[in-house]
Amino acid sequence: MSASRRIRFFAFCPILLALFLLLWGCSSEQPKQEPPPVPVKLVMAKAADAEHVLKAVGTVKASNSVTLQSQVTGQILRIHFLDGDRVEAGQVLYTIDPESYAFSAQGARADVGRDRAEAEQARKDYLRFKALYAQDAVSKDEYEQKKTAYESAQQAMEADLAQAGIAGRNLKLTKITSPIDGIAGSTKLDEGNLVTAEQSDLLVIKTVEPVDVLFSIPGRYLPLVRSHAVEESLTVYAAPNEWEREPSRGELTFVDNWINTATGMIDLKARFGNTAEQLWPGQFVQVTLVLGTLTGTFSIPAQAVQKGPDGTYVFVAEKSKAVMKTVKVDMRKDDNVIITKGLVDGDRVVVEGMFLLAPGTRVQEAKKADASAGGAS
Numbered sequence: 001m002s003a004s005r006r007i008r009f010f011a012f013c014p015i016l017l018a019l020f021l022l023l024w025g026c027s028s029e030q031p032k033q034e035p036p037p038v039p040v041k042l043v044m045a046k047a048a049d050a051e052h053v054l055k056a057v058g059t060v061k062a063s064n065s066v067t068l069q070s071q072v073t074g075q076i077l078r079i080h081f082l083d084g085d086r087v088e089a090g091q092v093l094y095t096i097d098p099e100s101y102a103f104s105a106q107g108a109r110a111d112v113g114r115d116r117a118e119a120e121q122a123r124k125d126y127l128r129f130k131a132l133y134a135q136d137a138v139s140k141d142e143y144e145q146k147k148t149a150y151e152s153a154q155q156a157m158e159a160d161l162a163q164a165g166i167a168g169r170n171l172k173l174t175k176i177t178s179p180i181d182g183i184a185g186s187t188k189l190d191e192g193n194l195v196t197a198e199q200s201d202l203l204v205i206k207t208v209e210p211v212d213v214l215f216s217i218p219g220r221y222l223p224l225v226r227s228h229a230v231e232e233s234l235t236v237y238a239a240p241n242e243w244e245r246e247p248s249r250g251e252l253t254f255v256d257n258w259i260n261t262a263t264g265m266i267d268l269k270a271r272f273g274n275t276a277e278q279l280w281p282g283q284f285v286q287v288t289l290v291l292g293t294l295t296g297t298f299s300i301p302a303q304a305v306q307k308g309p310d311g312t313y314v315f316v317a318e319k320s321k322a323v324m325k326t327v328k329v330d331m332r333k334d335d336n337v338i339i340t341k342g343l344v345d346g347d348r349v350v351v352e353g354m355f356l357l358a359p360g361t362r363v364q365e366a367k368k369a370d371a372s373a374g375g376a377s
Contacts, residue, residue, distance in 0.1 A: 037364035041352035042317055043300060047345045050297045050338045051290050053331060054225075058215030058238060058287040060279045062206035063271070064180050070195040070202060071173045072096055083186040087178040087205060094202060096195065098174035105171045108164035115157035119150070126150035182207040206281050211274045213238050213250065215287045219259035219266045228291050229255065236270035237288040238279060248272050248279055252289065294330060298339040304351040305329060305337055314342070315350040315357050320364065322350065322357040 074096040081093050126146045133143035178184075185204040189195060195202070213236070217225070228234055229252060239247035250272035259266045268289070272279055279285065304314050305327065312329055315322045327342030343349070350357065357363065 035362075037320065037362035038322075038353055038356045039366045040315075040317065040322075040350045040354065040357070040363045041366050042348040043304075043351050045298045045300060045316075045339075045343045045345065045347040045349055047296050047298060050294045050299060050330075050333070052292045052294045053333070054217050054221060054289040054291065055332075056215040056217050056287040056289065058213040058270075058285050060238075060281050060283040060285060061212045061214055062182070062208060062281040063210045063212050064182065064207035065281075066178075066180055066182075066205045067201055068093070068176060068178075068203045068205065069198055070094070070096055070176060070200055071197055072101065072170050073197045074098075074100070074174065074195065076189060076191050076193050076195060079187060079191055081184055081187075083184065085184050086182075087184050088181050089178055091178045092175050093178055093184070094176040096174040096176065098171055101167065101171040101174055105164065105167035108160065108167040111160040112157065112164050115153065115160045119153035119157045122146070122150040122153040176202065178205060180205060180207055181209075208277055208279075208281065209274050210250075211272050211279050211281065212253070213270045213272060213279065213285060213287060214267065215270075215289075216260075216263075216265040216267050217289065219264050222255075222259065222266055224291060225252075225255060225268070225289070235290040236272075237290070238270070238272060238285040240278070240283055240285050243278075243286075245278070247286075247288070248274060248276075294338065294340060296340075297330065298343045298347075299333065299336045300339060300343075300349050301351045302332060302335060302337045304349050304354065305339075306354065315354045316343075317348045317350060317363050317365075320362055322354075322359060322361040322363050324359045 076094055077097050078095040079093070080091075080095070081087060087093065126149070129138055129143045129146040132138040133140065182205040185206070187203050188201050225234070234252040236250045236252055237247040238250065239245075250270045252268060253271045254267075254269035256267040270287070270289075300314070305312050306314070311326055313324050313326045316325055317323075325342050325347070327339045330338045330340045332338075350363070352366070353363070
């Protein structure tokens with residue numbers, strides 16, 4: 001190699017070395033970066049007692065409902081209430097024209113007075129002839145005639161007494177009174193209308209203090225209900241849909257004697273004092289039947305629970321990593337669920353962000369993650 005070529009070769013060596021080092025650095029693998037932790041929202045699981053309940057939809061029913069009918073025929077002279085009024089037992093509600101019934105009662109009393117006088121005279125004749133017959137002063141036929149006349153007069157007087165009683169009763173029935181305490185509905189006939197005895201409906205009265213709530217539960221819960229109902233009065237809560245006030249509290253009073261074969265449901269009834277009149281007949285309500293108390297349970301938001309092939313589970317944060325725990329859900333209560341197995345006191349349960357997790361995923365509580373992000377910006 002000539003001297004000039006040798007000079008050119010050594011001049012290019014640094015360039016070739018630099019190019020080789022650059023290509024080697026680009027071809028070497030960069031170290032993998034660990035993904036950032038998933039921001040999550042956590043709640044602390046705390047063991048507490050919870051009511052064991054069954055939920056149902058019920059219908060409010062008046063504890064007593066009466067449809068009034070007139071027991072006499074006549075014209076309505078006066079209505080003594082307004083539609084929707086509160087009425088009391090014995091309160092006069094309608095007056096049916098009493099005039100003809102007053103005349104009938106007066107005539108019946110007159111008949112009784114006449115028959116009483118005739119019966120008294122017949123009694124005297126009978127006693128006199130009885131004494132004469134004992135002395136053989138009159139024949140047996142005459143004596144028996146007086147005896148028969150006296151008995152007939154007595155029976156006639158008793159018959160007229162019965163008629164007088166009926167007439168007096170009918171006169172009283174011209175004033176129709178309320179048989180119960182309750183709230184009057186709308187009158188079906190107005191003043192001036194003619195009513196027919198035991199055919200014309202006049203009014204429906206319903207008792208709203210107390211009221212009953214009818215509801216149904218699956219028949220499979222019957223043994224559980226009966227086991228509690230035998231020893232204690234089961235508490236029932238009822239509230240109209242979207243009711244924001246405290247629900248009404250009552251007691252279970254009735255369990256039906258059969259399970260509906262078509263639906264598999266059994267009917268129950270609860271009685272509510274309803275002094276605040278929160279419940280109204282015909283209303284649909286959300287019913288909660290309390291079966292007892294569960295100890296050592298955990299109430300967590302329902303959204304935290306997920307379903308998998310092995311059952312229900314939640315994610316909890318342990319040492320900044322997600323851990324899957326299988327749990328047993330007993331029931332739902334409002335927006336929470338009651339967990340009876342799978343959690344321990346102090347578990348930090350993931351309630352937001354759990355859909356991005358897998359076992360072992362790094363997690364960071366959302367408020368801490370936000371603070372870190374704010375400090376870096």
